[in-house]
Amino acid sequence: xxxxxxxxxxxxxxxxxxxxxxxxxxxxxxxxxxxxxxxxxxxxxxxxxxxxxxxxxxxxxxxxxxxxxxxxxxxxxxxxxxxxxxxxxxxxxxxxxxxxxxxxxxxxxxxxxxxxxxxxxxxxxxxxxxxxxxxxxxxxxxxxxxxxxxxxxxxxxxxxxxxxxxxxxxxxxxxxxxxxxxxxxxxxxxxxxxxxxxxxxxxxxxxxxxxxxxxxxxxxxxxxxxxxxxxxxxxxxxxxxxxxxxxxxxxxxxxxxxxxxxxxxxxxxxxxxxxxxxxxxxxxxxxxxxxxxxxxxxxxxxxxxxxxxxxxxxxxxxxxxxxxxxxxxxxxxxxxxxxxxxxxx
Ligand SMILES: NC(=O)c1ccc[n+]([C@@H]2O[C@H](COP(=O)([O-])OP(=O)(O)OC[C@H]3O[C@@H](n4cnc5c(N)ncnc54)[C@H](O)[C@@H]3O)[C@@H](O)[C@H]2O)c1
Ligand SMILES: [Zn+2]
Numbered sequence: 219x220x221x222x223x224x225x226x227x228x229x230x231x232x233x234x235x236x237x238x239x240x241x242x243x244x245x246x247x248x249x250x251x252x253x254x255x256x257x258x259x260x261x262x263x264x265x266x267x268x269x270x271x272x273x274x275x276x277x278x279x280x281x282x283x284x285x286x287x288x289x290x291x292x293x294x295x296x297x298x299x300x301x302x303x304x305x306x307x308x309x310x311x312x313x314x315x316x317x318x319x320x321x322x323x324x325x326x327x328x329x330x331x332x333x334x335x336x337x338x339x340x341x342x343x344x345x346x347x348x349x350x351x352x353x354x355x356x357x358x359x360x361x362x363x364x365x366x367x368x369x370x371x372x373x374x375x376x377x378x379x380x381x382x383x384x385x386x387x388x389x390x391x392x393x394x395x396x397x398x399x400x401x402x403x404x405x406x407x408x409x410x411x412x413x414x415x416x417x418x419x420x421x422x423x424x425x426x427x428x429x430x431x432x433x434x435x436x437x438x439x440x441x442x443x444x445x446x447x448x449x450x451x452x453x454x455x456x457x458x459x460x461x462x463x464x465x466x467x468x469x470x471x472x473x474x475x476x477x478x479x480x481x482x483x484x485x486x487x488x489x490x491x492x493x494x495x496x497x498x499x500x501x502x503x504x505x506x507x508x509x510x511x512x513x514x515x516x517x518x519x520x521x522x523x524x525x526x527x528x529x530x531x532x533x534x535x536x537x538x539x540x541x542x543x544x545x546x547x548x549x550x551x552x553x554x555x556x557x558x559x560x561x562x563x
Contacts, residue, residue, distance in 0.1 A: 223425045226342065226366040228418050231330070232263045234367035239265065241326070242299040247287065247314040249274035252306040255375040256332045260305075267303075268294050272310070279309045279349050281357075287317040291325075301326045301364070307333035307380075308340030312355070315346035319361035329363045332372040334384025334413075335464065338391070338420035341366045343428040343438075360433065368421070370413040382408060382499065383464030386444070388416055389499070390471065391423040393492065394440045397538025404495050439542035442523060443532040444471030447551060450517035454506070461503065468500040472561075473554035474533060481550070482533035482541050492537060493561070502563040505555060515551035 227234055238244060244267040248257045251274045270290045272283050291302070304314030304327060311329045318327035329341040347358020373381060385408060392400035399419055424441065431438040448463075448470025455461045461469075475492045478484035505511065523530050531546045 228368040231260045231369040241301040244301045245270050246303045246305050248305050249310050252332050256305055256372050279313050284317050291321050303328045305330045308336045311336050311340050312346050313348050319359050326364045329366045334381050337368050337417050339387040342421055342424045383462035386464030386467045388420045390443050391420045394443050394540040395423045400537050440532050440540040443540050444474055446518050446521050446531045447473040450514045453517045454514045468496050472496050473558050476554045476557045478533040482535050484534045488537045505559050511552045511555045515548040518551055
């Protein structure tokens with residue numbers, strides 16, 4: 219077992235279940251995929267409980283699905299001594315946590331993340347919420363779960379594309395905070411990774427950063443490396459050929475590393491190494507024609523981190539060290555996207 223912070227445990231699921239008899243009622247929230255692939259594996263280890271099942275995918279991370287969850291908790295007569303276990307990826311965790319934190323002003327919940335992205339990122343840091351209209355994570359709260367139970371055996375059934383998408387956040391954590399781990403990461407392929415070790419390391423970085431700056435006034439912003447341009451690319455492709463989050467963030471990290479050479483002193487050598495590794499893992503996506511790149515840059519203006527209409531980016535000083543609040547212009551972003559576009563597939 220690995221303890222990262224008091225409440226985050228990386229161990230086989232069954233070992234996390236002690237002390238649940240103090241709860242009056244327990245429910246497990248799953249989506250249709252985690253119901254089949256994850257819940258079936260662990261249901262016999264759990265004490266008596268209710269099951270709440272919701273449709274899978276980001277398009278269901280909305281108020282309508284919250285209503286299904288709140289309805290179930292109401293029908294099962296959940297109270298402040300009850301527990302909700304969110305067994306799933308970031309969608310189940312963000313939305314289940316939001317529903318628990320708001321139901322009767324807050325009941326206890328546990329995150330049991332089953333995707334790599336949720337294990338290394340979404341389940342850590344207390345951000346909960348849902349999408350509203352076309353805005354991602356528009357309605358939400360900060361609230362900490364009672365515990366985070368991470369069992370990397372759940373990753374066995376995760377589609378490879380989803381695994382790779384989560385791996386973008388693993389790469390990001392190394393690039394912003396740990397040059398040694400970054401060097402080690404590049405010498406193994408996705409298939410060879412030791413997930414217990416990788417997840418423990420990544421969670422330690424994220425929870426360390428979050429504990430210094432829980433509400434994102436300063437340092438926590440470094441977790442957004444790759445995300446200013448990455449989110450803009452993700453939004454651009456949303457109604458076309460949607461990219462997974464990590465796929466868009468990989469593009470964002472290449473572009474923001476390119477800007478780092480110009481604006482924050484990243485060496486060319488470290489930049490080429492970073493770009494080459496990201497391309498080797500994610501391949502090259504086709505961005506739209508040159509004239510459309512400014513549409514993507516425009517989308518970066520929507521970023522929550524901007525101040526008074528000025529785009530603020532996280533850039534690298536060197537691999538393993540990031541700086542935040544670096545002003546960049548829309549032209550800078552277009553130039554970075556143009557660089558990405560010029561790369562060989
Ligand atoms: N709260 C935060 O700080 C934070 C951080 C990053 C991302 N997020 C949120 O996380 C969400 C994305 O998370 P995600 O990538 O985990 O998406 P997801 O929850 O949609 O899971 C991806 C897919 O994998 C399936 N799945 C999950 N576990 C599986 C398993 N073990 N085996 C087989 N299939 C499985 C799911 O049903 C889904 O189809 C987004 O909504 C994003 O906003 C939140
Ligand atoms: Zn991300």
